[in-house]
Amino acid sequence: MQDPTATARPRKIIHIDMDAFYASVEQRDDPALRGRPVVVAWRGERSVVCAASYEARRFGVRSAMPAVRAERLCPQAVFVPPDFVRYKAVSRQVREIFLRHTELVEPLSLDEAYLDVTAPRSDLPTATAIAEAIRAQIRGETALTASAGVAPNKFLAKIASDWRKPDGLFVLRPHRVEAFLTPLPVERIPGVGKVMLSKLHAVGIRSVGELRQWPREELERLFGSFGGSLYRRARGIDERPVEPDQPVQSISSEDTFARDLPLHALDEAIARLAGKTWQATRRTERIGRTVVLKLKTAQFRTLTRSLTPDRPPASEEELRAIALALRDRVDLPADTLYRLVGVGVSGFRDREEAMTQPPLFE
The missing domain is CATH 1.10.150.20 (5' to 3' exonuclease, C-terminal subdomain)
Known part of the structure; x- marks a missing residue:
């Protein structure tokens, strides 16, 4: 079997995953919620669970589950609307802790990240010691817990971080990879x-x-x-490097309707979402070339239509016009109902590169 760490200098990768992050922040900030099943979600037939505390998970409640199902599984759950401003602030605190130990930090979301500590900033002797220090600093400075996996690559580190959740640490050494997998x-x-x-x-x-x-x-x-x-x-092989500050690849906005709608009734939503996406693209120096329309039917079938025009959309009006044109390329039966629509821009490039790319229909 090929040695997954057969490189000149084997990598030392840590995957950090905050435990039930959104729900844990809510329980930290409201003592009345501690020890109770907490579900972070808006109430309503179309809402989905953003996070569930470990007390709620014992009843089978999971992230991305419809909120109405979560309520059936755990009638005593406390539903708390998400507060992403607060979660982002805590996430920034945690990332500052990571950066004390390495500049190679690749965030995957607000609550998890990869760290390459092959050549760490701190003088701690091992990747295991660094992971232990990070977990202790997170606990001490945010009053939250995190689980960590230490392994020779990203794939193995991610599996390892889930091995002793919550509030756990698992180290997968190179010679144990095959037996573990x-x-x-x-x-x-x-x-x-x-x-x-x-x-x-x-x-x-x-x-x-x-x-x-x-x-x-x-x-x-x-x-x-x-x-x-x-x-x-x-075989435990993953050669992907930890990539800090990855450039934007796509930006999108989507909406789930209170009731399912036919295609001809989606114009207003598409126009509104195109405007929202356009404003979001203004916050990056890069230029997106491909416009994407995403639809999800009442039967949860997802379909997308995309177009890369001769030149990138130069205004909100152009983005809206392309998104509405993509709607006309949907060829499902006229009586099909839709529960979700989204408008996105992808294929981001640096400004000079974006203006020289050839057109492409997808």
């Missing part, structure tokens, strides 16, 4: 969702060890480019 169910591999899991089960693959027995060519024949990723992950 072999018995894991394949759904522990990031990117393996319900659809992919059913496809893997259909060909008899249920564990990472079983996945490792398949040739790369056969996995790519069955699963396309993701088959190559599965082949590498089964």
Whole structure:
């Protein structure tokens, strides 16, 4: 088996994941919520759960679950509307702690990040010691807990951080990678969702060890480019570097309706979301070239339509016009109802590069 750390200098990667972040902030700031099942979500038929405290998770409540289902699973739950301004402020505090130890910090969201501590700023002797220090500093300065995984690469560190949640630390050393991965169910591999899991089960693959027995060519024949990723992950291989301050790749706005609507009734929402997205693009120096319209039907089928015009949209009006034109490329039956619409801009490039790219229809 190829050594996943066979490089001139093996990386030391930490993945930090704040424990039930939004819900934990709410419990920290309101003592009356401590020890109670807390669900961070707006109430309503179209709302989804942003976060659930560990007390609520015992009842099966999970992030991204419809709020009405969460209420059925845990009638005694306390619903708290999200306060993202407050969560972002705490997230900035946590990131400042990370930066004391390394400048190589790649945030994935407000509550998790990768850190490359191969050449750390601090004088702590090991990656494990750095992870322990970070967790202690988070607890001391924010009164919150975080879980950490230490491993030779990002893929393994992310799995490791989930191993002893909440408030845990797990270290996966290079010589233990194969033994650790072999018995894991394949759904522990990031990117393996319900659809992919059913496809893997259909060909008899249920564990990472079983996945490792398949040739790369056969996995790519069955699963396309993701088959190559599965082949590498089964062997613990992940060569992706930690990339701090990644440039913007896409910006979008979307809305879930109070009731399902037909396509012809979406003009107002599309125009409003185009305006919101346009204003968001003004906050970056880069230029987005591709306009994307996203729709989700009442049956939860998601479809997108996109167009890269000859030149990037130069105004809110142009962005709105393209988004509305993309609506006309939706070819589902006229009686189809939609529960969500979104307007986005992707394909961001530096300004000089963006103005020289050839047109592309997608």
